[in-house]
Amino acid sequence: MTAVLPISAEPAALPxxxxxxxxxxxxxxxxxxxxxxxxxxxxAGIIGPLVTPYDPSYQNPLPSLSLHAPYGAHLLGxxxxxxxxxxxxxxxxxxxxxxxxxxxxxxxxxxxxxxVTSAFLGGVWDEVLSLISNxxxxxxxxxxxxVLLGYLQSRGQTATILVLSFLxxxxxxxxxxxxxxxxxxxxxxxxxxxxxxxxxRIIAYEIVPNEVSLIAASFVNTVLYAIGASxxxxxxxxxxxxxxxxxxxxxWAQSQQALQLGAWWxxxxxxxxxxxxxxxxxxxxxxxxELGNPRLRDAASASRxxxxxxxxxxxxxxxxDIAPRRGRxxxxxxSFSRGSxxxxxxxxxxxxxxx
Amino acid sequence: MSFILRRLVFYLxxxxxxxxxxxxxxxxxxxxxxQSIMGRFHNLQPAAYQALEAMLGVGHPGSIWHxxxxxxxxxxxxxxxTDVSQYPAAVSTLLGETIPWTLILVGSATVIAxxxxxxxxxxxxxxxxxxxxxxxPGLMFLQAIPYFFFALILIELLASKxxxxxxxxxxxxxxxxxxxxxxxxxxxxxxxLPALTIVLTSVAGWMLQMRNVxxxxxxxxxxIAAQAKGLPNRRVxxxxxxxxxxxxxxxxxxxxxxxxxxxxxxxxxxxSYPGIGLLLLNAVTSNDYPLMQAIFLVITFAVLLxxxxxxxxxxxxxxxxxxxxxxx
Numbered sequence: 001m002t003a004v005l006p007i008s009a010e011p012a013a014l015p016x017x018x019x020x021x022x023x024x025x026x027x028x029x030x031x032x033x034x035x036x037x038x039x040x041x042x043x044a045g046i047i048g049p050l051v052t053p054y055d056p057s058y059q060n061p062l063p064s065l066s067l068h069a070p071y072g073a074h075l076l077g078x079x080x081x082x083x084x085x086x087x088x089x090x091x092x093x094x095x096x097x098x099x100x101x102x103x104x105x106x107x108x109x110x111x112x113x114x115x116v117t118s119a120f121l122g123g124v125w126d127e128v129l130s131l132i133s134n135x136x137x138x139x140x141x142x143x144x145x146x147v148l149l150g151y152l153q154s155r156g157q158t159a160t161i162l163v164l165s166f167l168x169x170x171x172x173x174x175x176x177x178x179x180x181x182x183x184x185x186x187x188x189x190x191x192x193x194x195x196x197x198x199x200x201r202i203i204a205y206e207i208v209p210n211e212v213s214l215i216a217a218s219f220v221n222t223v224l225y226a227i228g229a230s231x232x233x234x235x236x237x238x239x240x241x242x243x244x245x246x247x248x249x250x251x252w253a254q255s256q257q258a259l260q261l262g263a264w265w266x267x268x269x270x271x272x273x274x275x276x277x278x279x280x281x282x283x284x285x286x287x288x289x290e291l292g293n294p295r296l297r298d299a300a301s302a303s304r305x306x307x308x309x310x311x312x313x314x315x316x317x318x319x320x321d322i323a324p325r326r327g328r329x330x331x332x333x334x335s336f337s338r339g340s341x342x343x344x345x346x347x348x349x350x351x352x353x354x355x
Numbered sequence: 356m357s358f359i360l361r362r363l364v365f366y367l368x369x370x371x372x373x374x375x376x377x378x379x380x381x382x383x384x385x386x387x388x389x390q391s392i393m394g395r396f397h398n399l400q401p402a403a404y405q406a407l408e409a410m411l412g413v414g415h416p417g418s419i420w421h422x423x424x425x426x427x428x429x430x431x432x433x434x435x436x437t438d439v440s441q442y443p444a445a446v447s448t449l450l451g452e453t454i455p456w457t458l459i460l461v462g463s464a465t466v467i468a469x470x471x472x473x474x475x476x477x478x479x480x481x482x483x484x485x486x487x488x489x490x491x492p493g494l495m496f497l498q499a500i501p502y503f504f505f506a507l508i509l510i511e512l513l514a515s516k517x518x519x520x521x522x523x524x525x526x527x528x529x530x531x532x533x534x535x536x537x538x539x540x541x542x543x544x545x546x547x548l549p550a551l552t553i554v555l556t557s558v559a560g561w562m563l564q565m566r567n568v569x570x571x572x573x574x575x576x577x578x579i580a581a582q583a584k585g586l587p588n589r590r591v592x593x594x595x596x597x598x599x600x601x602x603x604x605x606x607x608x609x610x611x612x613x614x615x616x617x618x619x620x621x622x623x624x625x626x627s628y629p630g631i632g633l634l635l636l637n638a639v640t641s642n643d644y645p646l647m648q649a650i651f652l653v654i655t656f657a658v659l660l661x662x663x664x665x666x667x668x669x670x671x672x673x674x675x676x677x678x679x680x681x682x683x
Contacts, residue, residue: 030492135369139376140613140658142620143635143651147380150639150647171610224499225614231501232621236636250504259511271504278499283492289567 031287037280041273045097048090056088056244070265077265080256085266088244093273095245096227099157103164103226108219110169112211115176116203119184130177133170141167142229149238156240160233164226172218179211213292217285224281231274246270362666366659373655377648378426382419435649446649449634454653456525457630460546461619464553468615469608471554472561476604477597479562480569488566494559502622506552510625513548520548523627549626553619564607568600575599602673609665613658620654 027035053075060082070077076085118129145163152159183189184207192202208215233239234247241248249270253259258267429435435446479487497505513519521527526541572578573596581595582588620632627633631650638646670677 033492131365131368134365135372137610138366138369138613138659138662139373139655140617142614142617143654144376146635146639147377147647147651150642151380151644228501228618232503232618235501235503236621236624236639238639254507259507260515267507271501271508274504275496275500279492279496282495282499286495286563293567293571 028287028290030283030290034280034283034285034287037276038284041093041277041280042097044090045094049094052084052087052090054084054087056083056091059083069263076269077263079252079266080258080261080263085249085269088249089246089269089273091244092246092249092270095157095243096230096247096274097277099161099164099230099245100223100226102161103168104219104223106161106165107168107222107226108172108215110165111172111218112176112208112215114169114173116180116207118173119177119180120199120203126177130174133173133177136167136170137174142232145229145233146236146238149233157243160230160239164229168222168225172215172222175214175218176211179214180207183207183210213288217288220281220285220288224278224285227274227277227281246274358670359667362663366663370656370659373652373659374427374430377652378423380648381644430652435645435652446645449646450631450649450653453629453631453634456628457620457623457632458657460549460623460628460630461553461616464550465557465612465615465619467550468554468557469561472558473565473601473604475558476562476565477569477592477600479566480573480600481592481596483566483570483573491559491563491566494562497555498557498559498563500556502552502556502618503625505556506549506622506625509548509552521545523625525629545628549622549628552622553615556618557615560611561604561608565600565604568603569596572596572600598672602669605665605669605672609662612661612665613654616654616658 053073060078062082066078066080066082068074068078068082074084074086076089078084079088114129114133118126121129145167148163149159189202189206192206197206230239230245231247231250234241234245235250235254237251239245239248239251241251250267253263253267253270258264433447435450475487479491482488510520510522514522521544523545525545526538527545575596578591578596581591586595620630620635623630623632624636631653635647635650637643638650
């Protein structure tokens with residue numbers, strides 16, 4: 001069975017990159033933006049539950065505090081039963097990130113173990129393991145998740161983590177296997193074998209370090225999927241609804257008709273949090289891709305010279321055939337966007353071209 | 356063995372795994388349909404337990420292999436048992452009513468999103484670093500929003516506030532489903548907003564993937580050679596670069612299908628769209644195990660079938676696959 005290597009499968013690029021100082025500055029702008037975005041939420045998840053202004057489950061009996069819009073004492077307003085939305089959000093971010101992180105670690109570990117084993121054993125075992133991962137890859141996960149969790153009486157955090165990790169390793173395993181097969185026959189691996197290294201040492205010190213970028217991408221993808229799936233599951237009620245996660249906040253908001261009652265402060269923040277965490281993860285993943293694949297990075301570091309996008313590898317432009325095409329308004333907008341966070345053509349990447 | 360035949364065998368194996376998993380889940384997990392009914396009606400006598408078991412066919416008489424055999428026979432006759440919450444409706448009847456809705460809405464919206472995303476990806480890859488690349492982070496944000504959340508926001512804005520689209524449901528109340536203009540136009544009108552949601556949230560993924568493969572392909576020597584001999588850009592982009600970049604994209608389409616469909620199912624719930632996703636929610640909330648399991652099987656088979664179709668397209672589009680087909 002052949003597997004398609006991902007675009008980021010070039011293994012040699014990452015270690016060289018890390019050897020030089022000033023790593024952060026040379027990171028692709030997308031990765032930086034993603035890391036900052038994620039950092040904010042991880043921080044909120046770590047310190048958030050310690051500084052919540054109220055107990056997220058405390059129902060304030062005051063009728064005036066039912067569905068109150070945001071104000072000083074309740075920065076994100078209150079729910080129908082007078083609970084503080086900000087407190088729920090802070091606790092919810094912690095629980096959702098925790099779940100996604102554990103699922104990411106477990107599923108990625110499983111996929112590395114299965115992928116490497118499969119590539120090293122070869123023969124029948126390889127075929128069997130590949131078949132299993134390919135089968136679980138085509139079977140849609142969410143309906144299976146719903147059936148599995150539907151039967152479980154305790155649909156709590158642990159059950160969800162177990163089921164999600166169990167269903168999420170095949171994609172990574174497939175990539176790791178393909179990558180391992182590609183690296184296995186390289187000279188440095190054979191050399192290690194000739195010097196009498198044990199197989200597990202070769203795997204741990206020669207193979208896996210060269211798959212770091214692939215494994216990292218697979219981890220980020222799994223975390224992304226785990227967040228989406230757990231929020232969707234909670235939203236349809238297949239979870240422990242007494243826990244505060246981003247999904248259960250959305251579930252309660254929806255079942256008590258927050259939007260229809262105009263209580264946007266109850267409904268929008270958790271959804272926005274999910275979307276922003278997701279964006280952060282996608283950005284980080286794109287950054288990893290760009291680190292591993294110089295062509296994508298070139299594309300990101302294209303610069304606009306007299307109205308044309310040029311990559312470092314392009315031939316030097318002949319100035320005569322370039323007429324400035326930008327009008328006044330466009331020029332103004334352009335100068336404005338230069339300073340923005342997501343603009344990759346700023347000074348730093350300009351410096352990056354000199355590499 | 357030819358390529359298609361090999362894939363067919365693989366999907367049969369996958370279908371068998373799904374069937375088997377589906378068979379063992381209720382036997383390995385605590386809780387069953389009878390317990391859920393007993394839980395709902397507290398005044399039932401304990402003696403009713405066995406009667407219910409016999410009625411719903413959830414008691415497990417005979418050896419496990421015997422059960423497995425009769426289960427496979429039942430499924431091959433599309434007999435998924437009797438529904439618990441809408442007793443005595445057959446599960447297959449409920450499925451028959453809802454599948455066409457989902458198939459038309461989710462199917463067409465997914466294909467539209469894929470085609471649109473691929474074309475946008477071709478353009479973004481060709482003009483990389485250009486205008487379309489600038490909006491990528493915005494598109495990633497759209498993609499990261501949970502389907503159902505985006506759907507709810509769209510309903511609030513476009514249906515509640517501005518009344519451009521209907522609030523939900525598959526068609527206007529009071530219409531009788533059938534092949535007449537009133538009903539069809541109403542159904543199409545009601546499907547626009549759900550379709551828009553699916554397209555907007557999934558287009559970015561296809562686009563990003565196609566863009567990345569395009570960029571890698573454009574660096575290939577044969578593309579540079581095509582440019583060097585002075586072919587028009589359009590020809591270089593579509594006949595040389597895009598055609599080759601399309602193959603990984605198609606393979607990705609098959610694999611991502613299950614994911615997209617799952618997301619669309621949750622979105623149906625938000626729109627109260629009379630499809631299989633809403634049925635699944637009802638099954639979950641009423642602990643309707645036979646229905647849940649049947650839905651899982653149906654969705655799985657649909658995804659497997661779609662994957663087979665994608666494989667056929669790949670054989671059609673990829674001369675290498677055709678060559679393998681001819682020689683092996």
